[in-house]
Amino acid sequence: MATIFTKIINGEIPCYKIAEDADFFAFLDINPNAVGHTLCIPKKEVDKLTDLDEATYTGLMAFSRKVSLALEKTVDCKRVGMTVIGLEVPHVHVHLIPLNDMKDATFQKKENLTKEEFETIAAKISEAL
Numbered sequence: 001m002a003t004i005f006t007k008i009i010n011g012e013i014p015c016y017k018i019a020e021d022a023d024f025f026a027f028l029d030i031n032p033n034a035v036g037h038t039l040c041i042p043k044k045e046v047d048k049l050t051d052l053d054e055a056t057y058t059g060l061m062a063f064s065r066k067v068s069l070a071l072e073k074t075v076d077c078k079r080v081g082m083t084v085i086g087l088e089v090p091h092v093h094v095h096l097i098p099l100n101d102m103k104d105a106t107f108q109k110k111e112n113l114t115k116e117e118f119e120t121i122a123a124k125i126s127e128a129l
Contacts, residue, residue, distance in 0.1 A: 003091040006045050016122035018070075019129055023056065024063040028122050032111045033097050034104045036075035036121055040064040040094040047090040064094045070128035071096055075121070081105050 007013045009025050016028035018038055029037040040063055042056050052060065068080045077098035083105065084094050103109045113121075 003045055003089055005039075005041050005089055005091040005093065009041075009043055016118045018122055018125050019063075019067055021063065023059055026063070026067045028118055029095070030118075032113065033095075033107060033109060034075075034077070034099065035111055035113065035117075036071050036077075036096075036098045036125065037111075038067055038071060038096040038125070040067055040096060042092055046092050048086060049084050049092050052092060060092070060094060064096060066129065067125070068096050070125050071098055073128040074124040076100075 002010070004013060008015045008027060018026040018028065020026070023043055024040060025043055026038055026040045029039050040060065042052065042060050044056060046052050046056075049057070064082065068082065071080045075098040078100050081097045081099045081104070082094060083097070084092070086092060097104055099105055
Protein backbone atom coordinates (compact mmCIF):
# COMPACT_ATOMS: atom_id res chain seq x y z
CA MET A 1 0.00 0.00 0.00
CA ALA A 2 1.32 3.42 -0.97
CA THR A 3 2.39 5.80 1.80
CA ILE A 4 0.79 9.20 2.21
CA PHE A 5 3.97 10.67 0.67
CA THR A 6 3.64 8.50 -2.45
CA LYS A 7 0.04 9.66 -2.72
CA ILE A 8 1.27 13.28 -2.49
CA ILE A 9 3.87 12.66 -5.22
CA ASN A 10 1.18 11.08 -7.42
CA GLY A 11 -1.16 14.05 -6.91
CA GLU A 12 -3.76 11.98 -5.06
CA ILE A 13 -3.39 14.19 -1.98
CA PRO A 14 -2.82 17.96 -2.30
CA CYS A 15 0.30 19.62 -0.92
CA TYR A 16 2.17 22.90 -0.95
CA LYS A 17 4.91 21.85 -3.38
CA ILE A 18 8.29 23.55 -3.22
CA ALA A 19 10.34 21.62 -5.76
CA GLU A 20 10.44 18.45 -7.78
CA ASP A 21 12.82 16.70 -10.11
CA ALA A 22 12.94 13.20 -11.61
CA ASP A 23 13.91 11.55 -8.30
CA PHE A 24 12.93 13.86 -5.42
CA PHE A 25 10.05 15.99 -4.16
CA ALA A 26 9.85 18.81 -1.58
CA PHE A 27 6.72 20.21 0.06
CA LEU A 28 5.71 22.14 3.16
CA ASP A 29 4.96 20.17 6.30
CA ILE A 30 1.27 20.77 7.12
CA ASN A 31 2.00 20.58 10.85
CA PRO A 32 5.12 22.76 10.87
CA ASN A 33 7.51 23.43 13.72
CA ALA A 34 8.22 26.81 12.11
CA VAL A 35 7.08 28.78 9.08
CA GLY A 36 8.75 27.19 6.05
CA HIS A 37 9.21 23.71 7.60
CA THR A 38 9.76 21.58 4.50
CA LEU A 39 9.95 17.86 3.83
CA CYS A 40 12.26 16.47 1.14
CA ILE A 41 11.59 12.92 0.00
CA PRO A 42 12.81 10.50 -2.62
CA LYS A 43 10.13 9.48 -5.09
CA LYS A 44 11.27 5.92 -4.52
CA GLU A 45 9.28 4.60 -1.55
CA VAL A 46 11.83 3.35 1.00
CA ASP A 47 11.17 3.19 4.74
CA LYS A 48 14.57 3.94 6.32
CA LEU A 49 17.33 6.34 5.32
CA THR A 50 19.96 3.61 5.65
CA ASP A 51 18.00 1.38 3.24
CA LEU A 52 18.43 3.88 0.38
CA ASP A 53 21.00 2.96 -2.22
CA GLU A 54 24.05 5.22 -2.09
CA ALA A 55 23.11 7.25 -5.19
CA THR A 56 19.61 8.00 -3.86
CA TYR A 57 21.00 8.81 -0.40
CA THR A 58 23.53 11.31 -1.73
CA GLY A 59 21.01 12.66 -4.23
CA LEU A 60 18.50 13.28 -1.44
CA MET A 61 21.12 15.16 0.57
CA ALA A 62 22.06 17.32 -2.45
CA PHE A 63 18.39 18.03 -3.22
CA SER A 64 17.75 18.88 0.46
CA ARG A 65 20.74 21.25 0.46
CA LYS A 66 19.36 23.10 -2.57
CA VAL A 67 15.96 23.49 -0.88
CA SER A 68 17.64 24.52 2.39
CA LEU A 69 19.54 27.32 0.62
CA ALA A 70 16.25 28.59 -0.81
CA LEU A 71 14.70 28.47 2.67
CA GLU A 72 17.56 30.55 4.07
CA LYS A 73 16.93 33.19 1.39
CA THR A 74 13.21 33.49 2.09
CA VAL A 75 12.50 32.69 5.73
CA ASP A 76 13.80 34.86 8.56
CA CYS A 77 15.85 32.42 10.65
CA LYS A 78 19.28 31.95 12.19
CA ARG A 79 19.79 28.71 10.26
CA VAL A 80 17.95 25.80 8.71
CA GLY A 81 18.14 22.60 10.72
CA MET A 82 17.98 19.17 9.14
CA THR A 83 16.68 16.02 10.76
CA VAL A 84 15.68 12.55 9.64
CA ILE A 85 13.47 10.75 12.13
CA GLY A 86 11.11 8.65 10.06
CA LEU A 87 8.74 7.29 12.68
CA GLU A 88 5.61 9.06 11.45
CA VAL A 89 5.52 7.85 7.84
CA PRO A 90 7.35 4.77 6.53
CA HIS A 91 8.88 6.73 3.64
CA VAL A 92 12.27 8.43 4.01
CA HIS A 93 11.87 12.14 4.64
CA VAL A 94 14.26 14.93 5.53
CA HIS A 95 12.84 17.70 7.70
CA LEU A 96 14.25 21.16 6.89
CA ILE A 97 13.26 23.44 9.74
CA PRO A 98 13.98 27.17 9.92
CA LEU A 99 15.48 27.67 13.39
CA ASN A 100 15.65 30.70 15.63
CA ASP A 101 15.57 28.78 18.88
CA MET A 102 16.19 25.17 19.96
CA LYS A 103 12.45 24.86 20.64
CA ASP A 104 11.89 25.04 16.88
CA ALA A 105 13.61 21.65 16.53
CA THR A 106 11.78 19.77 19.28
CA PHE A 107 8.55 18.90 17.43
CA GLN A 108 6.69 20.20 20.49
CA LYS A 109 6.08 23.76 19.25
CA LYS A 110 3.86 24.01 16.18
CA GLU A 111 2.79 26.87 13.94
CA ASN A 112 -0.78 27.35 12.72
CA LEU A 113 -0.90 28.74 9.20
CA THR A 114 -3.79 29.58 6.92
CA LYS A 115 -4.05 28.15 3.42
CA GLU A 116 -2.99 31.54 2.07
CA GLU A 117 0.07 31.65 4.35
CA PHE A 118 1.10 28.15 3.22
CA GLU A 119 0.65 29.15 -0.44
CA THR A 120 2.64 32.37 0.00
CA ILE A 121 5.62 30.76 1.72
CA ALA A 122 5.65 27.82 -0.73
CA ALA A 123 5.73 30.25 -3.67
CA LYS A 124 8.54 32.33 -2.12
CA ILE A 125 10.72 29.30 -1.44
CA SER A 126 10.08 27.90 -4.92
CA GLU A 127 11.01 31.22 -6.51
CA ALA A 128 14.30 31.26 -4.56
CA LEU A 129 15.41 27.92 -6.05
